Amino acid sequence: MKQKLRRSMLFVPGSNTGMVCNAFIYQPDTVMFDLEDSVALSEKDSARMMVFHALQHFTYQNIETAVRVNPLSSPFGLQDLEAVIRAGADIIRLPKTDTMDDVLEMEQEIAHIENRIGREKKTLLLAAIESALGVVNAVDIARCSKRMMGIALGAEDFVRDLRTQRTKEGTELSAARNQILLAARAAKIGAFDSVFSDVKDKEGFVHEAQYVKGLGFDGKSLINPNQIPWLHKVFEPSKKEVDWAIEVCEAAKDAKEKGFGVVSLDGKMVDAPVVLRAEWILDLARASGVLGEEQ
């Protein structure tokens, strides 16, 4: 199955009208409207209404949209869901997911709303893991629903829960990152790293992005549009990788045309996961502009 690229998920506070109107211009892979932590209690209703209309505007019809809703335990969560599912959000980001039950409860509410309004396209779920409990339960969280498209690390709340703070080295996050990545891969869903808060520190951002890409993460959440080209550059495959991927894909195509069950390249057998990885590299290369759309 073809995997959608989700290198960059740009947080857009629902209370920031300028950003809500313009976020699509920066071309992140996913625009993630926020109704939770970045919105003051007094503006929950206005942010919800703004995102409700933005999701239906033509500027957001050709870009993937996610919405971070308020928890269902808050007075805002259910109204958030009502509004954004009706407005056509592709993904609901669950905040502070500690257990499988958090996901199942959200799934039940979403299914109920979809049935009521007759929405045929299933809304996907992205669970943000932001506590030690969530990390410990990451495997159950990742595997408990067919709607789950990924799990994401929410580092700011997580380090508070661990009673530590974030550092440039990120050692305090290493256990959580590894656990989240393993859980995501075991469930065959995406893994997304946390935001990098110092928007002026390009070097630190790129260093962290290279590190999490090396671990195997699919992408990061972002809080500033300036970080999008930096991140996409990190995920841009090298010429050597692209050349290798083209060879593998051509060998796979050749084998399929000749009816061979096994793909071989330079006399060596190529496993199916290697072909999938080569296809993914070519997708990245096309998205990065280093390879034409037809290639």
Added chain:
Amino acid sequence: MNTLHVHLQPAHAGTLESSDAFVRVMPNDQAGVEIVLESSVAEIYGDAIEALVLQTVLSMNVDRVKVTVQDKGALDFVIKARVQTALLRALGVNEPDWSTL
């Protein structure tokens, strides 16, 4: 929202930041919808903005209301969102019927 809403509290929504609109709604003695628009693009888009505001208010079945809009270059959907939010606040509605908005 099939009944006509004539009893509302003064309320507002939005900001005066660029791309936004600040909308105030007040009860009005006279029947109908009174709209006061302040916009740097009023000369070109004033009629369209007023029509949008009027349509939004009428679709929520609100009467006897004065709506003041300070537009800072907002897109249509922003003005609509701000008018709807201000009216819902004025009516004390926390859980609107989203199918009508």
